[in-house]
Amino acid sequence: MQNLQADTVYNLEQAASSSPVRRICCIGAGYVGGPTCTVIASKCPDITVTIVDINPVRIAAWNSPPNPKTGKLDDLPVYEPGLADIVQTCRGRNLFFSTEVDKAIHEADLIFVSVNTPTKTSGIGAGYAADMHYVESSTRRIAEVSTSSKIIVEKSTVPCRTAASMRQVLEANAKPGLQFDILSNPEFLAEGTAITDLENPDRVLIGSLPTPEGQLAARKLQDVYARWVERKRIYTTGLWSSELSKLAANAMLAQRISSINAMAAICEATGADVTEVAHACGLDKRIGPNFLRASIGFGGSCFQKDILNLVYLSESLGLPKVAAYWKQVIEMNEYSKERFARKVVSTMFNTITQKRVALLGFAFKKDTGDTRESPAATICKLFRQERAQITVYDPKVPHHQIYLDITEPGVIDDTEAAKKQVQIANSAVEACAGAEAVVIATEWDEFKTLDWEAIHASMKKPAFLFDGRNVVDAKTLRKIGFRVHTVGRGPEIVDPVWA
Numbered sequence: 196m197q198n199l200q201a202d203t204v205y206n207l208e209q210a211a212s213s214s215p216v217r218r219i220c221c222i223g224a225g226y227v228g229g230p231t232c233t234v235i236a237s238k239c240p241d242i243t244v245t246i247v248d249i250n251p252v253r254i255a256a257w258n259s260p261p262n263p264k265t266g267k268l269d270d271l272p273v274y275e276p277g278l279a280d281i282v283q284t285c286r287g288r289n290l291f292f293s294t295e296v297d298k299a300i301h302e303a304d305l306i307f308v309s310v311n312t313p314t315k316t317s318g319i320g321a322g323y324a325a326d327m328h329y330v331e332s333s334t335r336r337i338a339e340v341s342t343s344s345k346i347i348v349e350k351s352t353v354p355c356r357t358a359a360s361m362r363q364v365l366e367a368n369a370k371p372g373l374q375f376d377i378l379s380n381p382e383f384l385a386e387g388t389a390i391t392d393l394e395n396p397d398r399v400l401i402g403s404l405p406t407p408e409g410q411l412a413a414r415k416l417q418d419v420y421a422r423w424v425e426r427k428r429i430y431t432t433g434l435w436s437s438e439l440s441k442l443a444a445n446a447m448l449a450q451r452i453s454s455i456n457a458m459a460a461i462c463e464a465t466g467a468d469v470t471e472v473a474h475a476c477g478l479d480k481r482i483g484p485n486f487l488r489a490s491i492g493f494g495g496s497c498f499q500k501d502i503l504n505l506v507y508l509s510e511s512l513g514l515p516k517v518a519a520y521w522k523q524v525i526e527m528n529e530y531s532k533e534r535f536a537r538k539v540v541s542t543m544f545n546t547i548t549q550k551r552v553a554l555l556g557f558a559f560k561k562d563t564g565d566t567r568e569s570p571a572a573t574i575c576k577l578f579r580q581e582r583a584q585i586t587v588y589d590p591k592v593p594h595h596q597i598y599l600d601i602t603e604p605g606v607i608d609d610t611e612a613a614k615k616q617v618q619i620a621n622s623a624v625e626a627c628a629g630a631e632a633v634v635i636a637t638e639w640d641e642f643k644t645l646d647w648e649a650i651h652a653s654m655k656k657p658a659f660l661f662d663g664r665n666v667v668d669a670k671t672l673r674k675i676g677f678r679v680h681t682v683g684r685g686p687e688i689v690d691p692v693w694a
């Protein structure tokens with residue numbers, strides 16, 4: 196907590212409560228802006244929240260009507276458990292989705308900038324640096340259309356010191372006499388658990404300038420969160436610490452996964468069991484039990500992007516050793532995916548050409564339809580190169596998205612080729628029928644309770660099962676007759692004591 200005297204706190208409290216936030220605009224109706232501002236609307240019925248986006252298709256989906264059969268909002272652009280019910284309660288009351296970006300900016304007294312910050316694909320820093328184009332164009336729009344002072348909140352994950360660039364853009368372009376206070380308020384939600392993470396966050400982080408204006412703005416944003424988050428969990432820092440904390444948190448989380456995956460490789464070679472190793476390490480309070488699940492590798496839109504961003508930042512600051520340290524987390528992740536795919540091929544007698552492989556799960560984790568950087572897509576592409584016949588099943592990912600993710604942009608007729616090589620099934624059972632191997636790439640709960648006996652009966656023999664997420668009970672499946680390979684455990688134990 197920044198050091199404030201008691202009377203300063205009191206004055207801030209008074210000043211903030213005399214002009215509280217009434218109208219919020221969120222620029223960017225994606226995986227973060229949509230759920231975050233929906234939860235704010237549900238917790239603060241007196242605040243009008245308008246989520247805007249330049250993508251009319253996305254906004255139309257946020258405004259889509261309930262399914263006439265179920266009465267539920269089944270067509271929202273983001274799938275998150277619990278989200279549709281909250282949208283249904285708040286939409287049209289104090290929550291609005293719109294393409295009228297300028298109008299919402301103009302009316303708001305607080306604006307979240309929640310646009311995408313992907314890795315640059317060309318130009319300086321390509322492959323590493325964050326593409327700040329969307330943040331800058333949103334900032335320019337705010338400067339252009341604002342006729343009143345506003346609090347601007349960085350919600351997107353951004354490189355350290357982005358607030359200083361935003362400030363310059365605003366000051367150079369806004370109408371004279373207007374004040375813009377910039378805050379950093381990074382989002383820590385994880386997909387699939389976004390609503391519970393937002394409703395009960397470990398912490399809310401708010402970074403501001405140490406000026407009276409900066410602290411007043413921070414207090415106003417604290418007052419919004421304090422409607423449902425205990426004040427002691429709302430942590431205020433300087434702007435640069437807040438911006439960097441987001442990159443640091445993601446880098447450390449990803450580092451844990453790469454660490455356990457590195458251990459998984461050693462386990463497979465020695466006969467140790469990575470689940471036991473993770474449990475034993477996690478019992479140490481200093482290490483803790485969470486986020487130590489060995490897997491085919493991490494996916495998702497942010498871990499890789501944010502570490503690359505950190506690598507770029509470190510390089511730019513003349514810190515090559517620091518850059519190399521973080522880069523290794525990504526290299527280990529690439530190695531984990533490739534190692535898993537290699538194991539599938541080598542186990543199946545060094546060829547999967549023309550063999551039917553069922554790929555269960557395509558999202559980057561369970562309980563989301565998001566496929567960005569999904570390890571399943573990497574595995575599927577590698578299997579395509581091996582000329583396997585693949586059948587994919589995922590309960591949430593739209594079929595067209597799967598084809599988009601497994602084709603190479605710019606390769607002529609690749610979609611046609613992919614459609615011949617990769618089928619999409621409507622159930623796991625359908626995907627596995629006639630297959631020679633089942634590969635589990637996402638830890639969907641339903642895979643734990645499938646009728647594996649029936650699936651085994653429907654497959655070619657020997658029936659292989661490669662569990663990239665360690666979700667199924669390997670012992671039971673071996674009894675059924677599967678040849679099971681998991682991550683971080685040796686192969687089937689022949690001699691139970693010495694193998």
Ligand SMILES: NC(=O)C1=CN([C@@H]2O[C@H](COP(=O)(O)OP(=O)(O)OC[C@H]3O[C@@H](n4cnc5c(N)ncnc54)[C@H](O)[C@@H]3O)[C@@H](O)[C@H]2O)C=CC1
Pocket residue numbers: 222223224225226227228247248249250253296309310311312329332333350351352353382383384385386496497
């Ligand atoms: N996806 C996640 O779970 C998390 C993402 N983040 C960060 O939040 C930011 C947003 O991520 P997502 O929501 O996943 O991205 P997203 O790609 O789902 O959504 C971003 C939206 O911003 C819109 N947009 C871009 N420029 C715009 C403009 N000038 N005006 C209006 N709309 C504009 C895009 O059309 C898009 O719909 C990123 O910086 C990301 O790193 C942070 C925590 C979690």
Ligand SMILES: O=C(O)[C@H]1O[C@H](OP(=O)(O)OP(=O)(O)OC[C@H]2O[C@@H](n3ccc(=O)[nH]c3=O)[C@H](O)[C@@H]2O)[C@H](O)[C@@H](O)[C@@H]1O
Pocket residue numbers: 352382383384385386387445448452485486487488489490491492493494495496497498559560561
């Ligand atoms: O900035 C972001 O975008 C978000 O990134 C992650 O959230 P998310 O990517 O949605 O999901 P995670 O639960 O972190 O999983 C990421 C990947 O790691 C994998 N994972 C996770 C945990 C684990 O023990 N092992 C493992 O392989 C998951 O399967 C998934 O592919 C962070 O957990 C969030 O705090 C952060 O806000």
